[in-house]
Amino acid sequence: MLIDVTADGGSSTDRFVSVVSQIVSTSGWQHRGQGGAVGRAQQLVSGGPLTMHLQLPGVNADLELEYRPTAEAVCDVRLYTPLDPSLPHREVRSGFVGRLATAHNSIARKYTTSHLEPQTDPHVLLMGTVPRTAGRLSIQTMAAGLSAAALEAAWLHEQINSPVDEYLGERDRGDGR
Numbered sequence: 001m002l003i004d005v006t007a008d009g010g011s012s013t014d015r016f017v018s019v020v021s022q023i024v025s026t027s028g029w030q031h032r033g034q035g036g037a038v039g040r041a042q043q044l045v046s047g048g049p050l051t052m053h054l055q056l057p058g059v060n061a062d063l064e065l066e067y068r069p070t071a072e073a074v075c076d077v078r079l080y081t082p083l084d085p086s087l088p089h090r091e092v093r094s095g096f097v098g099r100l101a102t103a104h105n106s107i108a109r110k111y112t113t114s115h116l117e118p119q120t121d122p123h124v125l126l127m128g129t130v131p132r133t134a135g136r137l138s139i140q141t142m143a144a145g146l147s148a149a150a151l152e153a154a155w156l157h158e159q160i161n162s163p164v165d166e167y168l169g170e171r172d173r174g175d176g177r
Contacts, residue, residue: 012069019074019130019139020052020065027143029054029063060157061150074130077116079146081153082123083160097122100160107152111145114138125149 023029031054054063062080069075081104087097101120108118108125115138116128126149130139 012074015074015132016065016067016069019134020054022136022139023054023063023065023143023146026140027147028056029143029147030057031055056147056150059150059154061154063146063150068129070132072131074132074134077126077128077130077142077146078124079126079149080123081125081150081157083157085123087122103156104153107149107156110152111149113142113145115142116145125153 024031031052050068051064051066054065055061056063060081064076064078064080066076066078067074083100087100101122104122104125105118105120108116111126112118113128115130115134116126119125119127126146128142130142134142
C-alpha cells in the first residue's frame, strides 16, 4: 500500500506514514512487530513512542526512524550496523575500532544522498533528516542507499568475522595450535 503525498507535503502524521510506506514498499526494510511497518507508523503518530525500527532480513542492521515533525522535517533517520554492539559507541580514530569506523565511513560516503550524511562511527553508518518537501523519488533513492550501505557493511563484517570463526572451528576440531 503506497500512500500518495499531497502537493503541500500533507499533515505531519500522514507524511510520516507515507515516508515509512515508501521505504518499506521500495526496499527490503521490514518492521518485525505486529501490524507491519505502516501500521506501526500509524500507531506511533497516534501517541506511541517517537521512534520505530526497521530491519533488513538476513542483515544485522537497524533503521531507526524518529518521528520529529517540524515545519521543515518529517523524521530523523539513523542506520545502525554494529559489528559488535559492545564496541565503544563514540568517535574513535585509532586502533581496530577507529579503522572500523573509517571503513564504515567509506561505505557510507558511497550511499550519501541529499538527506543522508556519512558517519565515522563503529555503529552508525548514515544519519539524516527527511524534509517535509522530500518527493517520492528522493525517498526511494534514500531507501535504496540505506539498503545498499547495510548490505555492504554486512559483507565487511562477514570478512572480519570469517577468519576468527575459521580459527575457532579449527581449534574446536583440534586442528588449531
